[in-house]
Amino acid sequence: MMIVMIDGATEEEVQGVVDKLHEVGAEAHYSRGEFKVIIGAIGDREVISQIPLEALPGVEKVIPIMKPFKLVSREFHPEDTVVEVGAARLGSDQFVVIAGPCAVEDEAQLMDAAKAAAEAGAHILRGGAFKPRTSPYSFQGLGEQGLELLARAREATGLPVVTEVVDVRQVALVSSYVDMLQIGARNMQNFLLLREVGMQHKPVMLKRGLSSTVEELLMAAEYIVRGGNSNVVLCERGIRTFETATRNTLDLSAIPLVKHLSHLPIIADPSHATGKRELIADLSRGALAVGADGVMVEAHPDPRKALCDGEQSLDMPAFSRLMDSLRSIAPAMGRRI
Numbered sequence: 001m002m003i004v005m006i007d008g009a010t011e012e013e014v015q016g017v018v019d020k021l022h023e024v025g026a027e028a029h030y031s032r033g034e035f036k037v038i039i040g041a042i043g044d045r046e047v048i049s050q051i052p053l054e055a056l057p058g059v060e061k062v063i064p065i066m067k068p069f070k071l072v073s074r075e076f077h078p079e080d081t082v083v084e085v086g087a088a089r090l091g092s093d094q095f096v097v098i099a100g101p102c103a104v105e106d107e108a109q110l111m112d113a114a115k116a117a118a119e120a121g122a123h124i125l126r127g128g129a130f131k132p133r134t135s136p137y138s139f140q141g142l143g144e145q146g147l148e149l150l151a152r153a154r155e156a157t158g159l160p161v162v163t164e165v166v167d168v169r170q171v172a173l174v175s176s177y178v179d180m181l182q183i184g185a186r187n188m189q190n191f192l193l194l195r196e197v198g199m200q201h202k203p204v205m206l207k208r209g210l211s212s213t214v215e216e217l218l219m220a221a222e223y224i225v226r227g228g229n230s231n232v233v234l235c236e237r238g239i240r241t242f243e244t245a246t247r248n249t250l251d252l253s254a255i256p257l258v259k260h261l262s263h264l265p266i267i268a269d270p271s272h273a274t275g276k277r278e279l280i281a282d283l284s285r286g287a288l289a290v291g292a293d294g295v296m297v298e299a300h301p302d303p304r305k306a307l308c309d310g311e312q313s314l315d316m317p318a319f320s321r322l323m324d325s326l327r328s329i330a331p332a333m334g335r336r337i
């Protein structure tokens with residue numbers, strides 16, 4: 001249920017509605033626009049509908065939210081949410097580029113990648129320290145040592161860093177080192193993990209599951225926002241289809257669709273979507289053209305030697321060329337880099 005307050009409703013009037021909701025055991029979530037406050041009431045629908053909300057002072061109207069996702073819906077929060085990660089502003093007119101290796105391998109590799117990415121104009125550095133791998137025999141990441149290297153790379157370049165967290169028990173540790181937490185595709189419906197990252201305050205990048213619908217992605221985001229953390233960035237990273245010529249199929253249509261349905265920023269990850277470095281630049285430009293708020297690309301100083309996902313990583317000169325081309329077309333889309 002959405003309670004739309006009149007323009008300029010007083011704090012007292014807003015509080016009056018919230019108190020009524022709390023009286024019946026419902027939760028109240030706020031969306032504060034420039035003129036209007038909207039209160040999202042979450043709880044037993046039957047019980048909430050017994051309250052004469054429309055008669056309370058300051059209430060303009062009460063609208064049921066028909067969609068299963070509520071707090072992340074555009075109905076509840078009409079303006080775009082802007083998620084700040086260091087100086088990057090996802091969901092604004094800035095097209096945010098996240099770059100770095102699939103996995104943190106050692107200090108030299110990460111520093112080389114970080115410095116070249118920063119020089120080329122990337123906004124956020126990525127690097128996996130805990131790697132969810134299909135095979136238990138593949139490189140699993142450096143763990144906490146990888147987090148330390150990420151923190152050092154941030155110090156050296158000034159770039160904020162994002163890394164994946166795979167386990168509820170590591171959320172506090174990972175968030176003590178990095179600027180944004182990533183929930184990987186394989187964990188998109190790990191509801192305990194979603195709840196846990198919802199209870200801390202670092203921004204979260206939530207990647208679409210390998211076989212998840214857009215609605216399931218938004219419901220997963222709803223878990224995080226309901227926990228109290230509305231700094232969520234969605235990521236379209238390709239889904240499983242019958243097509244095997246690419247690693248996954250980048251669902252570009254999900255990007256404008258999510259923009260209609262939700263106020264949360266959404267970026268694309270053409271590296272994991274295609275598995276092919278030669279497709280990354282074209283699909284990054286495609287993502288910009290369909291309204292994505294940014295891209296995340298894998299970039300490595302020497303992709304042939306990468307311990308993970310080398311075939312879908314750009315080398316640093318190719319990454320720099322991609323930045324140049326994004327910079328030249330961004331203004332046509334009303335974006336800056």
Ligand code: PEP
Pocket residue numbers: 102128132164183184185186207237272
């Ligand atoms: C990643 O970005 O490092 C990753 C593992 O991606 P995904 O979860 O989308 O497979």
Ligand code: MN
Pocket residue numbers: 102103272298308309
């Ligand atoms: Mn990878």
